[in-house]
Amino acid sequence: MSSTAGSSRPAAPVDPDVDLHAPAQQSQRAWDPAVLGAIAVGGVLGAEARYGMSIWLTHQPGEWPGSTWLVNTSGCFLIGVLMVVITELASSPHRLVRPFLGVGILGGYTTFSTAMVDVQQLAVAGREGLALGYLAATVAAALVATFAGATLARTTGAAWTRRRGPREPRP
Amino acid sequence: MTMVWVALGAALGAPARYLTDRAVQTRHDSLFPWGTLSVNMVGSLVLGCLTALTAHLSPTLTATVGIGFCGALTTYSTFSYETLRLLEIGSRFYAVANVAASLLGGFGAVGLGWTVGTWVT
Numbered sequence: 001m002s003s004t005a006g007s008s009r010p011a012a013p014v015d016p017d018v019d020l021h022a023p024a025q026q027s028q029r030a031w032d033p034a035v036l037g038a039i040a041v042g043g044v045l046g047a048e049a050r051y052g053m054s055i056w057l058t059h060q061p062g063e064w065p066g067s068t069w070l071v072n073t074s075g076c077f078l079i080g081v082l083m084v085v086i087t088e089l090a091s092s093p094h095r096l097v098r099p100f101l102g103v104g105i106l107g108g109y110t111t112f113s114t115a116m117v118d119v120q121q122l123a124v125a126g127r128e129g130l131a132l133g134y135l136a137a138t139v140a141a142a143l144v145a146t147f148a149g150a151t152l153a154r155t156t157g158a159a160w161t162r163r164r165g166p167r168e169p170r171p
Numbered sequence: 172m173t174m175v176w177v178a179l180g181a182a183l184g185a186p187a188r189y190l191t192d193r194a195v196q197t198r199h200d201s202l203f204p205w206g207t208l209s210v211n212m213v214g215s216l217v218l219g220c221l222t223a224l225t226a227h228l229s230p231t232l233t234a235t236v237g238i239g240f241c242g243a244l245t246t247y248s249t250f251s252y253e254t255l256r257l258l259e260i261g262s263r264f265y266a267v268a269n270v271a272a273s274l275l276g277g278f279g280a281v282g283l284g285w286t287v288g289t290w291v292t
Contacts, residue, residue: 013256014204014253014256014257015196015207015249015253016252016256017188017189017192017206017249018192018193018196018206019196020193020196035189036186036189036190039185039186039189040181040183040185040186041182042185043181043185043186044181044182044185044243046181046185046243047177047178047180047181047184047185047238047239047242047243048174048178050242051177051238072247072248075247075248076247076248076251078248079248079249079251080252099189102248103189106246106249107188107189107243107246107248107249108243109248110246111214111241111242111243111245111246112211112214112215112245112246112247112250112277113214113217113218113241113242113244113245113281114218114242115277116218116219116277116278116280116281117215117218117219117281119281120219120278120281120282120285121222124285138247139251139270139274142250142251143251143254143255146248146251146252147255
């Protein structure tokens, strides 16, 4: 990936979890115990939150799977916020922030497999229209939520920087 | 008790996603998010099969492998963020291809897993 010409900040990665184009991640060992530990702990927390939501918001076969939809939409909003904070706003975030919050918590919280099984189960229950609607609503809401999260973080960050003034110390 | 099994599955699933993503990226130097697509397809296949077998499996196994492992192995947030990033950097084709491949592939993977699961029983 190349950064946009004239842009002052480096290009943010496409993959929020692993981007081997980034030199800092290239040098990182794959089996770094601290990174894997942060991902595992974050993954457990995210999965428990998702499981809690599924108990709180149950659905019967053939019904709209509201819990998975809400989990994926909220998780997508949060990854939008997180990635802007990490790649654009924070000057040097701790190396475990992204593995813990992004790869771990948000990765463990959101789920692609359950969303696809939900679609298939609706189809099996004879609700083909609802299945298609759910499939479209999930991906549309995910993209809009990610964009909204990133935009909100960007505008809030810009307003904050304006109020605080430029970072350079005065002469 | 279910919470413990979910935790066990997720503690394995989330690092497995990271390591797979890394391994795939090392082999394919491409902007297209092959790593995330791979884990999402594998997870959908396994969960589809597991769903067909639910009646014959112990709730412990379903919680560990289904809710914990497959749930944490697959991710919607990364898929969505990658698609948005591809749009932002002007790779509209890759973005559309990523959504199409993920949804069609995911649905196909679940169907395949489901078919195998019902065939076995």
